[in-house]
Amino acid sequence: MKVEVLLFNFLRDGRGKVVSMDVNEGTTVNDLIRLLEIEDDVVANVLVNQADAEFFSLLKEGDSVSLFPLLAGG
């Protein structure tokens, strides 16, 4: 199934802003992070179709996933 991944901050380095991926049924957010070769514990905020999501959330066809590293400041 196809999903779209939006990356932010330094997660874009070497990967770009938007990545389209073809993944198996049953793929979770965590699996996606591994497929993108992002180190463990780097991703902090995850949104699926604009709603907050957990690392174990199951993805479905056409989902749009946003991944943010841990931010500080404000």
Added chain:
Amino acid sequence: MKVFNEKILRVNLKSLSHSTEKLDIAIAKKFIGNRGLGAKYLYDEIDPKVDALSPENKLIIVNGPATGSNMPTGGRFMVVTKSPLTDGIAYANSGGFWGPAFKASGYDMMILENKADKPVYIYLDDDTVEIKDAAFLWGKTATETTDALLEVHGEKAKVLCIGPGGENLARMASMMNDYDRTAGRGGVGAVMGSKNVKAIVANGKSAFEYPDAAKAKEIASAKVKFLREQPGTGKALPELGTAMLVNLVNASGVFPTKNWQGSQYEKAEEISGEALRDRFLVKRSACYRCPVACGRVVKDANGEEIGGPEFETVWMFGANMDNDDLAYINMANELCNEYGVDTISAGGAIACAMELYQRGYIKDEELAADGLSLKWGDKESMVKWVKKLGLREGFGDKLAEGSYRLAESYGVPEYSMTVKKQDLPAYDARAMQGQGLNYATCTRGGCHIKGNMLPTEVLGPVETRLDRFNTEGRAPHVRNAVNLATITDSLGFCIFIRGVGIPGFVEMVNALYGEEVYTPESIVEAAERILTLEKLFNTKAGLTKADDTLPPRLLNEPIVDGPSKGHVNRLGEMLPEYYELRGWDSEGVPKPETLAALGL
């Protein structure tokens, strides 16, 4: 210099005389320093009811124990006074390098009293205090003023000044130091202008003395290492600056648009930290001894290097005015700095005026003489309004009163997005319940940074953070965030290193004293004391529970778009518990037993 020089400089501007007095170190420790110490002196020395722009108000500039030390970000000074914007207490700090130079000139605190008959500036070095004629500086922008003073006093001197905004008593005027660092909020620059003081030049050179230099060095190095290893302060913040928050805050649906009529901006990516880096960044910049370096140097339309905008400024002159052109945000930021006005409150006045225009309260005829519009997204006009506000020229005169007084003059104060007449920053508190409580109760009026709930309500994995839509049990979290910020401020550190936590701050300050002055418990108690004193000042100034509230829009009008749609802030469910936790009565007035317990 050391944690405290134990010396206060008092300047009488009427007689152009000055004197020094001893700082009681026991009082300094009781109120930590910086913000806390400033509050103590302000409370003791002025009637909280005085007109903030009258000679009876005092302007206090004060350092903390960490200022000028080797600890990371230990460079902050605080300006404490009565605010002409909120009519309550104002405290605004700034980084850069001026605070350490002030401490190195031998003082902990400067109290400016009365009003000079004509413009002056103050020059300080190791053994001199001079009050000098500032006629040649009056009317100049921050950069012009700084350049002119460095020409006179040498490149190593540090300059703190006001721009035309402060001279013209714009109620949100800021004080600028080291060109583009800002003590921004509460109109502290207007108070300086009301006293006819254009600038303070600090040129002290004495070095920090450590009772146990090896220990201080060891702790400082450990904290620098910690900050470099943290993903936020070590990577994300240095990479994009504070504007890195644009995309996440927007994605969370708490990024207000058009004076808070909407809460998600479809063009956020255009004004994001990522876009700022890719299109405009020249280099990063850092305040005194800061390993984070969140500051931005960007290029303007002519390729000249200027200070880059912070997150709040990007939001205010971007989404909140429906402007997706970062070049114009950079320009507006630069003009705010040059004219010496707070980006949040100056922008807040313009955004509010845009809504008043949209709704027909402000008519074209009123703007004809200025030749500018108040249409959403009119970026050309937007930047010109900043200048007019700073000069109080044409309609800019009304903008300089701030959004609350502006909207009130049309009979509709509800369109001012303020708390205690001070404009709110970039987080829609309808979908961040704790942030709403923080906004409503902040002793300096509408502000996020003095108890920011962003880290606990928005940043981080959903599995570990607080449910931002929930009010239950939220008050203690807000109290903790406010205490942490009060400690950070009063020690003289930057809030962005709050990740070291209270134990980390205690470790650093004790290392500077060379003895155990604080425990985590006792420093929290000091923070409670400071907060309660600030609240007491506000109470005596005439502020009541009715002022500890949010704009009606946040309480009554649900968010209309994005993932936070349908929510309002439920302040009433949190406020009583917050008062209770602070030992304030149901009207928000500190109880006698609380004052006694805190030694006030």
